[in-house]
Amino acid sequence: MSPRAGNAGPHTLAFVESPVQLLNVLEWAHAHAPGAGLTLVVLSPVDPMTRGQLRRMSELAREEGHTVRWEEARNGPTAPLQTIGGLTTLLRRAGRILLGDPFSRYVQLLLTITRAREVVVVDDGTATMEFVGQLARGERLVRWHRKGGRPGPKDLLLAPVSAAARRRLTPGGKRSVEVFSSMPMEDTPPGVTVTANTFSWTRARFGPPRITKGADLVGTSLVETGVVDSDAYLEAVRSLATKHGATRYFAHRRESTEKLHRLAVETGLQIVRPELPLELIARRGPIGSTILSFPSTVVHTLPLALSGTDVRVAVCDIDPTWLTEHASPRAQGFLSGVTDTARDAHRLAAVPAV
Structure with a gap:
């Protein structure tokens, strides 16, 4: 289904890896850009239950007038390169990027390509609380249940990507950062706008x-x-x-x-x-x-x-x-x-x- 006509400002490109992230993109669209479609990219995981929920959520997104692009992003060793290559043009044209998991290596890599001036982090649950706190404290981005352990070889290899993504997630110059969340935030990073997710779309639907x-x-x-x-x-x-x-x-x-x-x-x-x-x-x-x-x-x-x-x-x-x-x-x-x-x-x- 083609996106509905509407004034959503810059073209919006959303990346999700879980059903809850997709739900919260729909909540953001309902609250911020009613009547306007966005392009939603599903970076599909391998877990069957998660894939099933994502398929069902994708149907709901299409019913709401959004374009859904399903990417088999983890289907073999060459899948990441193929996925990123196929998304480069979209990334560079997008004026606004929505993402659900700033800790995701995949998303961090995509963030290094985009030129978008607006970045929105939608809820990925309790991880959002940790992300906001780490950003406010100037810490490296590490999932809470892994914190305290030594960085592994993969962490060290991808450290430059993670650092670059962190800079993209920090407001500065003409770049704005919004966190759309239902979670409580103790520390708000300077310049970051926090808006409340009240689940108004869910209650209306x-x-x-x-x-x-x-x-x-x-x-x-x-x-x-x-x-x-x-x-x-x-x-x-x-x-x-x-x-x-x-x-x-x-x-x-x-x-x-x-x-x-x-x-x-x-x-x-x-x-x-x-x-x-x-x-x-x-x-x-x-x-x-x-x-x-x-x-x-x-x-x-x-x-x-x-x-x-x-x-x-x-x-x-x-x-x-x-x-x-x-x-x-x-x-x-x-x-x-x-x-x-x-x-x-x-x-x-x-x-x-x-």
């Missing part, structure tokens, strides 16, 4: 949902990222489900099949693999009257998406004893901060550790 009497539990990939011990996580899920009467477990797209199978067998929870980001699933319904979560993006976004309903979002703290020996020294403080700043979520104490 879906719902209100039918609310059931039970509770639903939201999964997390903290085990997969090496932060939380798998046995401790399973026991925490079992305890929460028992205490609050949860019957469904909405899996994070990065959770392993093996872990989810074990959860189903040992807790009796119905495992649901959502076809869309949870904000849209919850808004469409049916959804439990209580949504239980560990510290994650959804404790900030679900209250916004479900504004005007009677659904309660509750967040369970991560007990320090659940952390693995490989977890970043910053992990506990960062996760506590995610919970502390969740304005509209009810806080639950950590369930007893095993």
Whole structure:
């Protein structure tokens, strides 16, 4: 579908690598450029669940009048060069760039090519909080769960690219930088404009949902990222489900099949693999009257998406004893901060550790 006519200012080119990033591009377009189409480039990952959600989100984007370009950006060793080569002309013509993951090496490389004078970072969840803080403190861009470790050979090789991208993400001269986010920001870098993502597109497009009497539990990939011990996580899920009467477990797209199978067998929870980001699933319904979560993006976004309903979002703290020996020294403080700043979520104490 061709973009709808409208006044969006400079031509806008968006790069996304996850369903949530694509959702937040749609939220930005709804808030900033209603009626105007943009060009949305999907740098497709290899994970099947993520790809499926991205395909479904791409359909919604086309329905909204945006042009979607699907790139098999990781399909073999030559894919990155082919992808970047095919995007160079678009990059150099774009007056505005939207991106969802400033930590992505792919996105950092693309940023070194663009001449765009407007750069917008849309939410990629809790990572956005870390990005803004690192930019404000003048630190190198490192994902929070990796911070504290030594840079590997790949990090050192790509350090010049990361440094160049960081300069592109810093306002200066005629270049403006905006962060479009639903997350709380403690430190705002000088010159960066922060605008609120209130999930107005999601509420206008879906719902209100039918609310059931039970509770639903939201999964997390903290085990997969090496932060939380798998046995401790399973026991925490079992305890929460028992205490609050949860019957469904909405899996994070990065959770392993093996872990989810074990959860189903040992807790009796119905495992649901959502076809869309949870904000849209919850808004469409049916959804439990209580949504239980560990510290994650959804404790900030679900209250916004479900504004005007009677659904309660509750967040369970991560007990320090659940952390693995490989977890970043910053992990506990960062996760506590995610919970502390969740304005509209009810806080639950950590369930007893095993």
